[in-house]
Amino acid sequence: MMFLLIIWIICGLIASSVASSKGHNPGVWFLIGAIFGIFGLVAVMLLDNRKDQQNVEAHDANQQTDVNDTRECPYCAERIKKKAKICRYCGSVVEPLVTDDTPQRLSPAELTRERILRKAEQLGVAAEPLQPDDAVRFTHKGQTHDFFILKRANEFLDSLEDE
Numbered sequence: 001m002m003f004l005l006i007i008w009i010i011c012g013l014i015a016s017s018v019a020s021s022k023g024h025n026p027g028v029w030f031l032i033g034a035i036f037g038i039f040g041l042v043a044v045m046l047l048d049n050r051k052d053q054q055n056v057e058a059h060d061a062n063q064q065t066d067v068n069d070t071r072e073c074p075y076c077a078e079r080i081k082k083k084a085k086i087c088r089y090c091g092s093v094v095e096p097l098v099t100d101d102t103p104q105r106l107s108p109a110e111l112t113r114e115r116i117l118r119k120a121e122q123l124g125v126a127a128e129p130l131q132p133d134d135a136v137r138f139t140h141k142g143q144t145h146d147f148f149i150l151k152r153a154n155e156f157l158d159s160l161e162d163e
């Protein structure tokens with residue numbers, strides 16, 4: 001009887017140490033090992049390794065931030081830093097992209113204009129920003145339309161949408 005008790009405890013200890021190395025609850029697995037003996041050990045061996053998964057997830061997250069921080073070199077298509085001025089693979093001089101470190105502050109009017117320029121593009125209207133920052137020029141069917149009020153420019157696009 002003493003012998004069986006020792007086997008149970010040993011099975012429990014092995015199960016709990018394997019479980020904790022895999023990132024599972026060692027207390028629970030001590031009980032499973034002690035109660036089910038060799039079957040408990042088989043079960044703990046089959047447990048998936050949570051630590052590996054966590055590492056993989058953490059690694060993925062790292063890669064994600066890497067990707068956000070990089071872009072493709074327009075010349076050789078290798079991934080380089082957004083802030084890079086020279087591609088480290090092919091040595092081409094590249095335009096550094098604006099990053100979060102140096103946020104480009106757009107005024108509300110400029111943001112609205114950006115949206116209108118994109119909308120124009122989708123509608124196939126040639127559009128260019130004018131000075132001041134709430135003015136825009138559309139070229140549509142060979143005619144230029146200058147708007148100094150973005151609301152009017154937007155209404156113009158809306159009327160094209162309805163056509």
Ligand SMILES: [Zn+2]
Nearest residue numbers: 073076087090
């Ligand atoms: Zn390159």
